[in-house]
Each structure stands twice: as structure tokens, then as C-alpha cells.
Amino acid sequence: MQGTYAPLALVAGLMVVGVVPWLVARWLGGPAKSRIAPTWVCGVDLEPRMEYSATAFAKPIRLIFQAVIRPHRDVTLDRSDSPFFVRSVRYSEHVKPVYERYLYGRAVAALVAASHVVRSLQSGSMRAYLTYLFVTLVVVIVLAR
Numbered sequence: 001m002q003g004t005y006a007p008l009a010l011v012a013g014l015m016v017v018g019v020v021p022w023l024v025a026r027w028l029g030g031p032a033k034s035r036i037a038p039t040w041v042c043g044v045d046l047e048p049r050m051e052y053s054a055t056a057f058a059k060p061i062r063l064i065f066q067a068v069i070r071p072h073r074d075v076t077l078d079r080s081d082s083p084f085f086v087r088s089v090r091y092s093e094h095v096k097p098v099y100e101r102y103l104y105g106r107a108v109a110a111l112v113a114a115s116h117v118v119r120s121l122q123s124g125s126m127r128a129y130l131t132y133l134f135v136t137l138v139v140v141i142v143l144a145r
Helices: 007-029 054-064 098-121 126-144
Strands: 071-079 086-095
Touching: none
Parallel strands: none
Antiparallel strands: 071 086
16 A cells, blocks of 8 residues: 555645634734844843843853862852742852962062061161161272272
């Protein structure tokens, strides 16, 4: 037994399935309404709360440099009596200062060590200052010759 199909019946069936719902929607909904809006808003009126914020611009940068800046996120859920309902959500996010700890920390430690050395030279003694001045004067005279 071979299968056969009736092309006219198939076209008529497709017309009923495609055109009849469109006609019913047109009859019940009235004429089609069109909105003129830019393509990127999908026909929706824009509101200020829909605009990009600083977080929207910073999020991709944080994701790309995640290994370097190491962001840390804390989300605390305050649940009511039922474990399925949340009463409040506390959200905090901060960046651990990796570059401050390893780069600036070492530079500050070196400056503090140098300041201790300089502080020991500046004892507040007038005799020490006159000695420094005399030694400097002798070095300048020797180098000038």
C-alpha cells in the first residue's frame, strides 16, 4: 500500500490553520496598533530606571579582571518562619586591595624604614648638625678641586 496526499486539501488545511486565527484576532482585537520606536527598545517606552548604571558598565570589567582584583560578594538571606520565603536580602560586594597589599604596601614599608634612618640622623643635637655641615663643606671643597 502506498501513501498518497491530496495537495489541494493540504493547502486548504494550511489556509484554515493560518488565516482563520488571524481573522479572528483582527475581528476581536480591532485594527493593528503600531508603535514607532527605535529597534533596540523593542517597542517599549523607555524609563529612567531602565538606563545603564555604573554597575552595568563596571560588571564586564570586573568579570574580565576577576583574577587580578578578586571581588568578594556577600549575600545574606533573612528567612521568615518558612524556609521557602525570604523576608529580606542583604547584599554587599567589595574588592580586596591586592595591588595595595603587594605593590603599595612594600613601597610604604621601604619609605617607613628610610624615615627611621633619617630620624636617627636628625637627633635634634646642634653639635650633630654642625658636624654634618662641616663634613658636607669638606666634601664639596674636595670635589670642587
